Amino acid sequence: MEDCEIVTTRVLPAPPEQVFRAFSDPARLARWWGPAGFTNTFHAFDFTPGGAWTFVMHGPDGVNFPNESRFVEIVVPERIVLDHVVSPLFRATFLFAAAEGGTHVHWTMRFEDAATCAKLARFVADANEQNLDRLAGVLREG
Numbered sequence: 001m002e003d004c005e006i007v008t009t010r011v012l013p014a015p016p017e018q019v020f021r022a023f024s025d026p027a028r029l030a031r032w033w034g035p036a037g038f039t040n041t042f043h044a045f046d047f048t049p050g051g052a053w054t055f056v057m058h059g060p061d062g063v064n065f066p067n068e069s070r071f072v073e074i075v076v077p078e079r080i081v082l083d084h085v086v087s088p089l090f091r092a093t094f095l096f097a098a099a100e101g102g103t104h105v106h107w108t109m110r111f112e113d114a115a116t117c118a119k120l121a122r123f124v125a126d127a128n129e130q131n132l133d134r135l136a137g138v139l140r141e142g
Contacts, residue, residue, distance in 0.1 A: 004117025008107040008128040014139040016096040019103040020077035022138055023094065032134035033057070035127040049074060053082065088116050105132065 012019055022028045026045040033040055037060030044054040049071055057065040066086065073081040080094040088111065095106040107128060111117035 004111045004114045004121070006109045006111075006117065006121055006124050006128070008125065008132065009105065010129075010132045010136075011099050011101050011104050012132070012136055012139055013102045016077045016098055016103045018139060019096050019105065019135075020080075022135055023080055024074075024076075028138060030055075032138045033131065034134075035130040036134065047071060047074065088120060107132075 014022075022032065024047050026042050026047075029045075030040045030042055033055075034057045039058045040055050041058065042053075042055040044052045046052050051071045053067075053069045053071065055067050057067060059065065067084065068086045069082045069084045069092075071080070071082050072091070073079060078096055080092075082092050084090045084092065090109045090111045093106075093108045093110075095104075097104045097106075109124065109128075111120070
């Protein structure tokens with residue numbers, strides 16, 4: 001099966017434990033998840049291997065985007081792996097490592113097929129950067 005990866009990296013201005021908490025605490029995660037202008041309504045957030053994360057991302061234009069993922073692997077404060085189980089299908093891996101100035105985040109999205117990846121790559125790459133911009137803002141707020 002052909003596949004494709006989209007990789008986003010950034011050094012964020014906080015230690016790995018704080019960055020990890022921004023991913024693992026649903027109240028904090030809901031504040032920054034999604035591109036600029038999006039909000040979220042979380043319905044389930046079971047942050048355990050096999051646990052479900054179901055939510056709706058609300059676009060600034062009023063369009064709703066239902067999402068469902070399953071957590072695959074959680075290693076505090078180093079790694080989160082999840083499978084997005086509704087279209088588009090992908091595995092997201094988030095790695096957190098101490099770096100000068102904070103935490104190096106390495107975010108990989110591996111799609112099941114190259115056609116889907118190619119269709120979404122330009123939008124997803126920019127959206128991921130906006131996600132990390134919003135996360136950096138939340139981290140600065142404390």
